[in-house]
Amino acid sequence: MTRESAGEPGADDGDSVVYDLASECTAADVEYDRPYLAEINGIVDYGVFVDLSDSISGLVHESVLDGTYAVGDELVVELETVRENGDMAFEPADVDDYTVESVDHDYALTGTDRLESNIGEQIHLEGEVVQVKQTGGPTIFHVTDEDGVVPCAAFEEAGVRAYPQVEVGDIVRVTGAPEYREGTVQIEVDGLSTLEGEDAEEARKRLEDALESRAQPHDVAPLIDWPAFEKLRPNLQEVAKLLRRTVLEGRPIRVRHHADGDGMCAAVPVQIALERFIAEVHEDEDAPRHLIKRLPAKAPFYEMEDATRDLNFALEDQEKHGQQLPLLLMLDNGSTAEDVPAYETLAHYDIPIAVVDHHHPDPEAVEDLLDAHVNPYLHDEDYRITTGMLCVELARMIYPELTDELRHIPAVAGLSDRSKADAMSDYLDLAAEEGYDEDRLQDVSEALDYAAFWLRYNSGDQLIQDLLHVDNGDEDRHRELVSFFADRAREEVDEQLDAAMPHLEHEDLDNGAHLYRIDVENYAHRFTYPAPGKTTGEIHDRKIEETGDPVITVGYGPDFAVLRSDGVRLDIPNMVTELEEEIPGGGVSGGGHLVVGSIKFVKGKREEVIDALVEKMEEAEIDEALSSAALIDD
Amino acid sequence: MTRESAGEPGADDGDSVVYDLASECTAADVEYDRPYLAEINGIVDYGVFVDLSDSISGLVHESVLDGTYAVGDELVVELETVRENGDMAFEPADVDDYTVESVDHDYALTGTDRLESNIGEQIHLEGEVVQVKQTGGPTIFHVTDEDGVVPCAAFEEAGVRAYPQVEVGDIVRVTGAPEYREGTVQIEVDGLSTLEGEDAEEARKRLEDALESRAQPHDVAPLIDWPAFEKLRPNLQEVAKLLRRTVLEGRPIRVRHHADGDGMCAAVPVQIALERFIAEVHEDEDAPRHLIKRLPAKAPFYEMEDATRDLNFALEDQEKHGQQLPLLLMLDNGSTAEDVPAYETLAHYDIPIAVVDHHHPDPEAVEDLLDAHVNPYLHDEDYRITTGMLCVELARMIYPELTDELRHIPAVAGLSDRSKADAMSDYLDLAAEEGYDEDRLQDVSEALDYAAFWLRYNSGDQLIQDLLHVDNGDEDRHRELVSFFADRAREEVDEQLDAAMPHLEHEDLDNGAHLYRIDVENYAHRFTYPAPGKTTGEIHDRKIEETGDPVITVGYGPDFAVLRSDGVRLDIPNMVTELEEEIPGGGVSGGGHLVVGSIKFVKGKREEVIDALVEKMEEAEIDEALSSAALIDD
């Protein structure tokens, strides 16, 4: 029996090689059909325990042993089996003369970034299970390592759950061969074991470090210099990181956004950025389609009906496809107390929530329910920083290569919400460089609003992308479509106002403001574009221009009113609170910004509520600087 | 030529074996490439007819014969072919010396219960075709035998119907090998023939006997002793048998149920029981998903729109997937004359209908249209035996292993419909043993009602199962979700009543009852929870508690009113009939129970109708025992 140092070939070429594992080696380094040098560290009735490294030990059963052994003896063994609990059994290896080769701990697993160059080869991979989908054939474990997520197909028996003890969240070591399968690289699993104890800890730490580092948002310079925005930037980076991390963890994302111009300027760039990042991270080419959904919402808050529906879909996807429950991303919506019931419904499930909004927030009401919350009001800024402006930067932090397609979007977002932000001129300049003058941007904004109205609950991805001109659309079509839709929108607004204006009631308030009231139920077309909120807004704008004076406009239906004011120091949320108390049985609720908002009441108390409201308005001070520039959420 | 008795090996080992079929053998016992002893029983121009057994005979064509033959001669033949009509052709077998082996009729087909142990082996199976689905590849015949249903894939040419003469309902003999295919055992068909005449009769009888016996509901002892329930039990067993049989026959089941607490306590247990039974019976693992659908219905009867939609889906499934038309199971709904038009629409198609309901039935109107009808009123009992109570027992008759998950459900059902049944205390005790005190049960009931409202037309399977805590849900989540939803429901009821109560009109009727009227269109929030029916009910309940006197409450909208009364001997169905006659052009219709119900009319006659209604109420006798405990169908 000869021993030689590793690497030095034995004198006798016929010698076998026996492997000596370094002390830091783990179970992951042990392979079948290889002789390892082991040391006996215990003797029991039914066999001997051997150590192969600090963390690898196992039993050699007495039935496969002959002779006698003492603790400390060397023994050359081969792996016989690994039990489900990770325990290893060895058997004596049949070697005579051998040379010893040391083996270092194999940190160099084949990562998901190197699968394509190892098609058909057996490789090892360590990672966290992020989805377990039972198909009619194999069980598909989606495993994320430091570099990506790969589906691993394990076959026990058709339709039977392979490795039933392995669950989402487990750290596993997969042995198998990458193969193409319907356009996707997946690993055909030969073996899959859950790492336990220190091995798992270490792998988890390694993955966590990698995840943490890969989740880092890109450090992109904002499209324009804008001190006000800088205050929100760290917050936005957190959201970018949360979203990137969500993608890396294989969790689906459900985007709910306000179905208006600003909302779409916010949601579409983020959607595209996430789709591209998902495509980069996931080997499964259908992943972008399965892992992100964008859904427009008509209401200015997250309705119980939508939350119930979202939850229901999420639970079904979990049940049917073994998907994790989604992260909910609320855009241009979601900062207010009205969102709380819906959030609380989801809170009972593992559904993180992130909000980017520029509507007046109720931080106290929502903060505990959110995993991230970006809102200019939280930094002493206001709605003039629109959600679309924020989200273009958010999209760039997620996927900076998108930048060139997005330069004109903040200007559209700003015009849509009539932002009076200082930055608007820079954004307009930026858009102008891309060939969008203000008229064209205004057209895009009108066209978006018009399309959103008719799309109702459909996301209308292609159409909206054509209108926004992102994701490589056809330029000519974009231009024609935008101008056609914008023209239609204006024509239909004109028709609506032709019907409504003759019925406008005017009153000179004591405080010197004009009050205009319009009964939109009786004097405007119903169920068509523009809806009551926009109708009221358009009337208001015309009256401001016409009079040059402070103006309040109230558009009322049977059980609601929308309010807009310019040049008057209103406090609508406070007025609503007072009316709630002063009019018992009025069923008054509502809110909004200080100078624009909406109010609901029961039909039978309409007159009383509106009269009381007007009285309050009459008491308000004139302040010509105040403007209801931001669109009412119609 | 030697003949020896069966079983005794010939002296000469080179001897062939010739098989002598027993007289009871059928075509199913004949295999290709085997020599059989036959007797000539007829001679025609084109060949000779031979008998192999009492029921097996066939032609040997003259082209393959040489020599001359006489009736009664023996001839050794092999099967040449089986024509589509089952006729057999034989040819002389090329044997010299042979020994004879008798063959008994092979009753021992390989049943669907033994497929997994015969993977890859050729087996025979006899059964009835229950679905024929043409795929792009093979034709899939779903065949049920005594033990289950198995898909049998026959390939003629890609996308071409194999065995076009074989249809749903035929008795067939399938020869082929069971194989795993996408997680499911299916038989790869080598041969498939329709049994005719006596063979078919016999097989059909055998299958029918097996079906009959397997369809038998389990004889489970009711969860509690309750004499009133015993009267309905035989009826319920019939439904259980019908449903089990439907599953065994491979027919889909469509469940329509009232979308309230009791309706869901009825439908969900039956759904789960059927899903589990389907999984047991069907080899196809997708069968539970394809063969049962649960659909909530908002109206208190089966609407034409729903029936049209159901029929349309059923016809499409038949067209696309070769499925049989479904059985319709109506739960907590379906006993009244208002259901008749919808039933009659379905009556033109092969769609059996079963109803389990506890609303006041019109047996004369519906009986002819139903295949089964369970309703406590048909046995001199009443709504106090709720549909949920009945259906928990029904679910147990179908799949008794479910029992432990259902013990608390009847109590929820009872509280949801405010059942004053004697049995309620036993049900409450039973639930208490499972850890559900009355408050918690009440919460579950409120939570269900609230969730049903927001789910609208979605079945929301997972969410409802979490609320009901069935099918192995997470206990903590169940508790949190229930208390959150229950609290929300109560808050929203409070908000609604805050708006409504100040507008309540009170009148002391001559008969001593209080009459309360509320205009729910003008003095309650619309399109939100609680809906008008529940709003009226909540007001009514508060007034009963407050006054302790007989109370009638009328909640009216533009063209409807919901009525509740306690302590007054009303007969609402009769009042509706009278109003129909007394108010021409009132468009009055409606109904319900004696003391709770709803009424519709044309908008323009509202005042007249309600005044006339109040007049009738005024004439009603006081009877403090009468209670409108069961919820109005809001």
Add this chain to the structure above:
Amino acid sequence: MTRESAGEPGADDGDSVVYDLASECTAADVEYDRPYLAEINGIVDYGVFVDLSDSISGLVHESVLDGTYAVGDELVVELETVRENGDMAFEPADVDDYTVESVDHDYALTGTDRLESNIGEQIHLEGEVVQVKQTGGPTIFHVTDEDGVVPCAAFEEAGVRAYPQVEVGDIVRVTGAPEYREGTVQIEVDGLSTLEGEDAEEARKRLEDALESRAQPHDVAPLIDWPAFEKLRPNLQEVAKLLRRTVLEGRPIRVRHHADGDGMCAAVPVQIALERFIAEVHEDEDAPRHLIKRLPAKAPFYEMEDATRDLNFALEDQEKHGQQLPLLLMLDNGSTAEDVPAYETLAHYDIPIAVVDHHHPDPEAVEDLLDAHVNPYLHDEDYRITTGMLCVELARMIYPELTDELRHIPAVAGLSDRSKADAMSDYLDLAAEEGYDEDRLQDVSEALDYAAFWLRYNSGDQLIQDLLHVDNGDEDRHRELVSFFADRAREEVDEQLDAAMPHLEHEDLDNGAHLYRIDVENYAHRFTYPAPGKTTGEIHDRKIEETGDPVITVGYGPDFAVLRSDGVRLDIPNMVTELEEEIPGGGVSGGGHLVVGSIKFVKGKREEVIDALVEKMEEAEIDEALSSAALIDD
């Protein structure tokens, strides 16, 4: 070296054959591994250029040449490779003695009509790419040649676009083997090249000629002799050709039709004709399902919401399945100015539009937007030629084998729209020959209308086919279903009229006509059958019959009125125009035929609008011949 004339075998049997391409041969005639006779036509640094025919030339690289060559020399070459741009490279062929065989240009490609007889054989096919669908595995090119459309599967790497330079609209030559794949013949592509220059021109011309000839509608004799119809026939043939061509080009078709009796009698026959033609043309057996969709529309014009939704679906199908954008076929709808905004929305995309309608058209408004427009008014005929009558002939031009199933349909269409066409008696006779007397036809018409109401936005294919008794339905079920639905419809009309008639307001107009007004909002049931339009129509019909005098009936709701008149010379479109001007803020719009129509206004101006309308009606002349026979579009 011996040369012999083609066809004469060489003296030496060992001689090779060298092929001499005829001058008209194209690249398509060149095959690998075959020696061709070439002539050197140019010598460059890096090799020599050779001609094989007028259009085939290529390079022989110097690296494979030895010796020296002069222009005009003969050289025997083999094809080495064809580059992506179509350039060919040759190499010298290793032949000594050979005989020459001339090769004619192979026009005889294996067309899609001969694929099934060439399964597994390598074939060539030339055609135009009509769809490129990237799957997870191969790229599927749908290629149309002179005879049909076949999917061609090219595999580059799983999920990777094969032949990325090849796009929809390219003319390609496909070399490969037809194979069965999931029930469909597809070609497994060995090579695919884009034809360029003359080859492409020639092929395109050939395809175009073939397409033109195959698109020709069948020259079927109309079901009845009807001179008025003859005027429209050439127009209808154009539509038939356009539709057949659309199918041949693999473009999907989306049918939008008015959801009433006539609309369904129009759309269903065309749908079935197209489905059958698609099945004939396309090898892909799912093609009929994917390439035609029928969608009922409730409004009497193409609404923006529907257009937006259609566009959205079309863009998604293009994105997901590489489908071409569809052709839109409007039936019994689509001729008016109200359709323009929707058409203009689609006009920015490649979506041709064809209209067959019999409502009063605005040809100036729509003509520029349509690819085809059939309307009797364009030929001095009127609504009496119903769309159903036209479309039965259209269906027959597309697929004449359908004729026997359609003979009764024009009569149903005519009765549905109460056509007073001369031809009605012929159509009734034709139907009578098929066993449909007038009562039965009337029942079918009522049943269709009733079913359409409850199906709402579902096409309800199977149910409607049962009602119409087309596409091989069950006769008994058809009869039962029709009489049940017709009875239900009549009962529900009776119920509605029981409520409404007592509230009918009568006035004797100065011109001698009776005016009846009914408030359908307040005195008819809402949201149920019959809807306001039909309710008004039924009242009107009863009053005509009752009085025998000229009658005008106005059914009004909060913001609309439907108008019917008989015996009075109204001009409703003109009245609407006048009211628009006379009532500022009335929001008046609407139109229809001269004597039937509808009008919309804002709720608050209802009284004023209706009073002004009645005043105008009072001024109208009596003309007993005028009839509102055609149903209002209710």
